Each structure stands twice: as C-alpha cells, then as structure tokens.
Amino acid sequence: MRILVIEDEPGIARFLKQGLEEEGYGVDVAATGSAGLRQALGQPYDLLLVDWMLPGLTGLALCKQLRAQQNLTPLIFLTAKDTVQDTVAGLQAGANDYIKKPFHFDEVLERIRVQLRTTAAAPERFSVGPIVLDVARHQVYKDGEEILLTQKEFALLEYLLRHKGEVCRRQKIIEQVWDIHFEYNTGVIDVYMNALRKKLRLSKDEEYLQTIRGIGYVARE
Structure with missing residues (x-):
C-alpha cells in the first residue's frame, strides 16, 4: 500500500512518513500543492494525506482538481481549520475524511485503515x-x-x-x-x-x- 503525504511542514511530514513506514506502508512526500498534484496524477496511490493550507495550490484546490480529472484516490485532509463550513467545503470538494490538527498518530492510522478497508470492499x-x-x-x-x-x-x-x-x-x-x-x-x-x-x-x-x-x-x- 502506498500513501502520498502532501504537507509543507517538514516536521509533520517526517513524523507521518516515519510512523507510516513503521506500519508497513510505502510513503512519498510532497511539500507543495502543485508538486503533490503532479505526483498524485502521475502514479497510483492507495491514499492521499493532504494539508489544507499548502503554499500556492491549496489542499482544497488540489482535491477539486483531482476529482475533476476522475482521480478517486481516497483523500484525507489534515487541517487546523475547525469550522463546520470548512468541513463541509472539504467534503463537498471530494475529500473522504477530515482530521483536525493537532492530531494523535493512532487516530490518523485508524482513519487510514477505515478508508483502505472501504476501498478494498469494492472489487477492482x-x-x-x-x-x-x-x-x-x-x-x-x-x-x-x-x-x-x-x-x-x-x-x-x-x-x-x-x-x-x-x-x-x-x-x-x-x-x-x-x-x-x-x-x-x-x-x-x-x-x-x-x-x-x-x-x-x-x-x-x-x-x-x-x-x-x-x-x-x-x-x-
């Protein structure tokens, strides 16, 4: 299983990469929205972890572009935004889940597992x-x-x-x-x-x- 982490905070990106690799996942990291979009469209991933407030192309815009190009890879937002309007906007853009910062790694891991189980339930x-x-x-x-x-x-x-x-x-x-x-x-x-x-x-x-x-x-x- 391969996961793409799109996160501009180096410390958070390293933390997620190390933790997920220890759980057996293959992990790539992109530090900007535009770089993350290119990677997500250029190769197959099982799941995307996307920071909302990315420099340049935001996580929300990235999600909309992916879905517009029929890329349905499960996407989980990581964000400090906590209003209902933001949550709704993310889900309407095509996100599958939404994790508020600061977060515990165990929560991230379980939400990833839920999305991968849901995806696996649909035969490919x-x-x-x-x-x-x-x-x-x-x-x-x-x-x-x-x-x-x-x-x-x-x-x-x-x-x-x-x-x-x-x-x-x-x-x-x-x-x-x-x-x-x-x-x-x-x-x-x-x-x-x-x-x-x-x-x-x-x-x-x-x-x-x-x-x-x-x-x-x-x-x-």
Missing part, C-alpha cells in the same frame, strides 16, 4: 485481452483459467494493467513495484516480465505486454 478488476486481474481476490485468469503468480509477478502485472495503454518507464516500475528509490539495475524487471509471459502462455500473436526498447513496458489491446 483490470483486464487486457483474455487476461483478467482481480485485485480484491488476488487472482489472475487467462481465458477463464486461473494463473498462479508470485506476489511480485502479481504486483508487476497489476501496475501495468492499472496503466493500460500508457508506457510505464523502467524507473517508475522499480519505484512502484519494488519500492526502490535510488539508482538500481532495472534488469530485474526483464527477468520478471519473461516469467510473467511464460506463466500467462502468451504466444507471439498475443502482444498484450509489450516491450518498449530503452524505455519500459506497456499493456495494450
């Missing part, structure tokens, strides 16, 4: 050609037959199918699937892609998982 299925991936059941099928994958193979296929039609760059795949954020030999992706294609028994005519030489991979019909 992605497909390309005869390949179907069921996120909730952690199952993959081809032509109706279940294909058993390792956890990493499943995560790699899920990432490609979530971005079907988009060229997924090797560095982004390493960051999102392997959670590696430093210079690293991306050749491991090729090994897993070969194994994935073999398990899915893709023939030469079934070019659903294509290699874009020198760049990365793309799932397309």
